[in-house]
Amino acid sequence: MVEIEIDENACVGCGSCVDDCPNDVYEMDEAKNKTKVVNADDCMACLSCHEICPAEAMEHKNIHVAKRLYIDRRVNDILNKII
Amino acid sequence: MAYEIKREGKEIFGDFKPELIPNECGGDIDDYEEALHVLMKFVGSMSSALEQVSGRGANAIVYQAGKRMGHEAGKMVEKTDNLEKAMQELSEILGAEFYFDMWKPAGQEGYTIEKGDETVVKLIFRDCVVRQTLRRTGLPQKGPLCYLLYGYTVGAVEEVMDIRGKLDIDHVGPNACLKTLTIKWSGK
Secondary structure, three states: OOEEEEEOOOOOOOOOHHOOOOOOEEEOOOOOOOOEEEHHOOOOOOHHHHOOOOOOOEEEEEEOOOOOOOOOOHHHHHHHHHH | OOOOOOOOOOOOOOOOOOOOHHHHOOOHHHHHHHEEEHHHHHHHHHHHHHHHHHHHHHHHHHHHHHHHHHHHHHHHOOOOOHHHHHHHHHHHHHOOEEEEEEEEOOOOOOOOOEEOOOOEEEEEEEEEEHHHHHHHHOOOOOOHHHHHHHHHHHHHHHHHHHEEEEEEEEEOOOOOOEEEEEEEEEHO
């Protein structure tokens, strides 16, 4: 089962994930002005929310992580040395 | 005599007979990776150019190409009326590079929904070479190249189940895409 964690310190409350999620996994917590997970069972781990979140405030655990063959390993190696 | 262009990496020398594939031609994993990246760039570029020249017609062209491939691939497996078995066979046809599952919202009872003479099932594509290619070349998802997989899936399902099929793209994401497969039984 998918577990979703929202870093409340990082979340800026823009609501982009709420609008983008096709399965209504998120809702806005109006009191805190932060996103909250309300329907993790319906999360299909498309990770659109990760892509749209400006604060990189979420983490998905226990999901199928798709292959990323497009990543150039040589570029990655260079980046790893720099970062 | 050939003019030798200076380049990094060593040239492969070996014996060659037409009926044998020498081991030297195999290359190592880095060669395959490089070839994959070049192919991704080529295909991405072709898709983008096709869209530029043909506009929305590009989708139809790529869909038709995928559908033909799907029909050809579908001939390799056993025909069946059983949707679950067809999905299993479709998974074998599409291979590990198109890893997909049937999907349903938590509140829904079964994976299929019957609507008159139609059966609807949602498919979640987790690994997809098309997605990899689009991301490699910086192209948006849901473009002409996505129609290749669309056509491929529909072609294979039509061939395996001997029905008419339709696939709609519900949602695309960087890690998975949700599609709805509609099977028209009256199309038999």
